[in-house]
Amino acid sequence: MDAHDRTRNRAAVEGNSPVAPQDEDALLARASSYASTVDIAVDLDAVSWEISDRAKRRAGVCLYDGDGSVTIRLTWDAYQSYGWTEFTDVIRHELVHAWEFQQYGESDHGERFRRKADEVGASRHCRTFAEPRVRLRCTDDDCGWTADRHRASTVVTDPADRRCGTCGARYLVEHVETGERWETKNEYENARERIGDEW
Ligand SMILES: [Zn+2]
Ligand SMILES: [Zn+2]
Structure with missing residues (x-):
């Protein structure tokens, strides 16, 4: 060797x-x-x-x-x-x-x-890695702001009146698992229906 x-x-x-x-x-x-x-x-x-x-x-x-x-x-x-x-x-x-x-x-x-x-130097708890359910993305390509969310709060279900945390532009919400996207409550409700059990 x-x-x-x-x-x-x-x-x-x-x-x-x-x-x-x-x-x-x-x-x-x-x-x-x-x-x-x-x-x-x-x-x-x-x-x-x-x-x-x-x-x-x-x-x-x-x-x-x-x-x-x-x-x-x-x-x-x-x-x-x-x-x-x-x-x-x-x-x-x-x-x-x-x-x-x-x-x-x-x-x-x-x-x-x-x-x-x-x-054996192992962690004492089962590790979880929670993949976020949805990701908020700024609609301004130059901004790049994203934020992860797990729960369907109004930030997620009704994004139209809210703004990006960095630049103040609109943001869209993306369902991580399916890639469905929405920017309004109406779009959310339609997307939610398409996502169904995969939510
Ligand atoms: Zn364990
Ligand atoms: Zn932004």
Whole structure:
């Protein structure tokens, strides 16, 4: 093994390989190989890895089937928003859940969880990454002001009489999930109907 290989191997072990996974298959492969470098007594042969491209709030979830088999489901959008290095924390956190499930048949975020999470340097709480429901955008291209909103307040449902927080121009509201846009209460109501369950 030459010095270059050693460097590359160490980078892979630390999860800091310069090329971050670019697609879901690459993320799955990297996550499961990263998991084997985390110092925790999880039976990885009994762990399946999945990607969710629909989850909107939780960065990851660990599911247990009751007989030792665990599924860790990682959220693609969370990975996109955190980047690989920060995302390894999500993997460590879910591995602590996997460890508790395999050792004790149950898992929560109690004292036992917190101790193990500290040991492997994982966050103690399930990470959420809330993708905003809507984004306000200034209509003046030179301005570039945006603001994220989660709730359907009047700022969102009735934007006509309100103005950009920076330049005072009108703004439009964009529904992040579907790309629907509106600038008035009327348009909002029509868009809301088209969006339906995807709101
Ligand atoms: Zn958790
Ligand atoms: Zn503006």
